[in-house]
Amino acid sequence: MKRSPLLCSTFRTPSFLAGLLLGAVLLLTGCASSNVVPLHYPTQLQNFPWCRWDLTVTAFADQRSAPQVLGARDEQTRYMAGADVGDWVTRAVFEEMKARGCACTYAKTAEQAGTGFVISGQILQIQLDKVGLSTWKTQMKVRYVLTRNGQQLYAATHTGVVERPIVLKENAPSEILAEGLQDITIQAVEAMIPAMEKVQAF
Secondary structure, X not given: OOOOOOOOOOOOOHHHHHHHHHXXXXXXXXXXXXXXXXXXOOOOOOOOOXXXXXXXXXXXXXXXXXXXXXXXXXXXXXEEEOOOHHHHHHHHHHHHHHHXXXXXXXXXXXXXXXXXXXXXXXXXXXXXXXXXXXXXXXXXXXXXXXXXXOEEEEEEEEEEEEEEEOOOOOOXXXXXXXXXXXXXXXXXXXXXXXXXXXXXXX
């Protein structure tokens, strides 16, 4: 199977670069205040090398009506994403699978992914709200689909809610979003790997 030149060591997409440009524009225009939330993913991953397959992760489709809006900071202000949410969710799956030993590549579409194991998905909800003076709540709903040579092996919608106080941290919104995304990503990854093993043992 022919693979994309984007290898496991890096994950860069056109919309990821566009997100960086958006952040720069917000800074230059003075709009990058505390309501613009940087999107990152934890660097400390569960390094369990129990995945031995080649797989392709395709870009997750953001099906929310307002992709840049994350939620409510207060009655007048909305939290806005500082980067592309679709790239952020896609990268989470990519990094978690890579950390477990899979040889990962990225493809923009399923057609570009070719044959073999392919992960795709849809973002149904990413919600961030400030619910107290120092308490944040995030709610997420993402659908994950695993196929092999066009045959569906796994499909499920994973949901998660994280609500907790984070005191005296400017990056609290970013931190709780990362925590919430990692929670549901790990759920999905740990369900998809056994599905892969059923059809192609180590």
